[in-house]
Amino acid sequence: MESELNESKITLQDLKTNIAEADIPVLLMVLVHLTGKRKWIEDPYLPARDLAFFPDASGGLSKALQDEIRVAALEAISAYLAGTLVMPGNPSRETYLQMMSACVGEPIPNEYLDMMLEEMRFQERDAEWTSPPADSNLREFKCLIVGAGMSGLCAAIKFNKAGIPFDVVEKNTGLGGTWFENKYPGVGCDVPNHFYSYSFWPKADWTEYFSSGDEIEAYFKDCADDFEITGRIQFEKTVLSAKYNPATSLWNVTIAGKSGDVETRPYNALIIATGQLNHPKMPDIPGINNFRGISFHSSQWPKSLSLTGKKVAVVGTGASAMQLAPSVAMEAKELVIFQRSAQWAIPTRDYHRTVSPRKKWLLEHVPFYAEWFRFGQVWRYSDQLLASVRKDPDWPHPERAMNARNDRHREVLTNYMYEQLGNNEALRQKALPAYPPYGKRILVDNHWFNTLKRSNVDLVTDPISHIGHNAIATQSGTDYDVDVIVYATGFNAHQTLGNIQVSIESSASLNDVWGEDDPRAYLGITAPGFPNLFFLYGPNANLGHGGSIIFISELQVRYILTLLMKMIEGGIREIDCRRDVHDAYNKRLDDEHAELIWTHPGMGSWYKNKEGRVVSIMPWRLVDYWNFTHDPTLKDYHVKK
Secondary structure (H helix, E strand, O other): OOOOOHHHOOOHHHHHHHHOOOOHHHHHHHHHHHHOOHHHHOOOOOOOOOOOOOOOOOOOOOHHHHHHHHHHHHHHHHHHHHOOOOOOOOOOHHHHHHHHHHHHOOOOOHHHHHHHHHHOOOOOOOOOOOOOOOHHHHHOOOEEEEOOOHHHHHHHHHHHHHOOOEEEEEOOOOOOOHHHHOOOOOOEOOOOOOOOOOOOOOOOOOOEOOOEHHHHHHHHHHHHHHOOOHHHEEEOEEEEEEEEEOOOOEEEEEEEEOOOOEEEEEEOEEEEOOOOOOOEOOOOOOOHHHOOOEEEEHHHOOOOOOOEOOEEEEEOOOHHHHHHHHHHHHHEOEEEEEOOOOOOEEOOOOOOOEOOHHHHHHHHHOOOHHHHHHHHHHHHOOHHHHHHHEOOOOOOOOOOOOOHHHHHHHHHHHHHHHHHHOOOHHHHHHHOOOOOOOOOOOEEOOOHHHHHOOOOEEEEOOOEEEEOOOEEEEOOOOEEEOOEEEEOOOEOOOOOOOOOEEEEOOOOEHHHHHOOOOOOOEOOOEOOOOOOEEEOOOOOOEOOOOOOHHHHHHHHHHHHHHHHHHHHHHOOOEEEEOHHHHHHHHHHHHHHHOOEHHHOOOOOOOOEOOOOOEOOEOOOOHHHHHHHHHOOOHHHEEEEO
């Protein structure tokens, strides 16, 4: 049978070839859906436990069993594509849970079932009207979304679907937020892209499993176009201030255009989606403005910059530095990397691996394949890590690890690092972190260790003293002559409001309440005393133990939309988070953080403010935050009609 199978435009032989590259655990799930037979998730077909990001495609099964599974899959999928397969009904909840456990080779707790069904689009995640209001009521309620990055775009798409009027303003000339702004060489995502994407708009044809920044930016642009949002975004618009009028229950938002024009607009609700990582942080180094060469923050990489023949300095060894250094080292004459603290980096064999055409075909055309491939990534890259970063009060070596499991991680990561660096003991000592693994953001080895070994690369741990006209001086008195300085020094992640002045008319300013670096919000979404104000990717909304911030943003958008729907349906003018609810939540959050690695003494990170409080990341499991945000109640709010 060499004729094409219906709309797929594929022959039976080509289908067989594609299936030969399929992941066995995922293929088993496809078989359960297509045949309704539970035997595929029972012995002897159960895959072995494998928690690698991209596990062994065999599932740990024998070749004979693999062949049997692929033959059965060929029969079922070809019948589906030919239109001759009679599909059984959806699996029961019990079967779904059994499928999840079988797919990853370990028991999945029941508490994850609904969250995962949503993530795979087997259950609805969107907020829904209890009683859809008349169009006239909707027209009277308008929202402003500030920012067209990943979170703001998600909000715009869902607001549009719900029929709630909105404006989107974006300070840049294009959408995408972080991915629009960061153009340094090697920029990319260290979360697998089949998870780092909207659950409602999956992409089957990613070029790589960890895609480049350009491809991620293109993903968001294509998504905005597909949902007809691009034309609704007002680019090059900067919000200067937002003042709430209690008499009218309106936010009066002052917005500046690119030509200097300024206007003030009224809105019923204000959603700030400016993110945490969009305000570049420059180091406080004496003489920084005296340098006569080229210098810039990594997020402001100049277009068409050539480093050929140049002596380049990179200040910092965080995520951006680790991504850009390999490319810079291959182009520059010399590269000097100034390190304040070493970083743990995990080996990931798939970091630069491309997605084969056959795998793309499976993800796009085989029913349920993409959903279960995503499930495997979600499970492996989320809550599994949290147990290793919890403090064990009886652990005898808190200086090097949090618990026995964390210590095993340290051993594995250390051995990998030493293996990569070879017998260079001096370099080993420089590159070995002095704090427990995951105490700072864990990084992915982007040929970082191989870069450090290059003859034209020098890793400097001597602290910087000052910067001169053409050199960086260290405290030991050494001068490093350089032509270019790249400041890979991160962002002011605690300035959730950025440069926006947020206040209540003739009353409190949220900027003053939060101060320089202590933002707090209920669920990372709303603050007491500031009605009808919501944050996306706000305080303590980031993730430090794995997962995708897109997942968090989807949950936050649903939470906000549900509240707004309740307001519109109930004729409510104002909701204001109760102080006691807010304070109780933040106490729980701080107490939970006290038990985790990010409050480990003597270790600094951008997760913490100057007082040592963790203000950027959450301590919760993904399933906990899913539960916290799933069913908003007005009992948590003061309500005014």
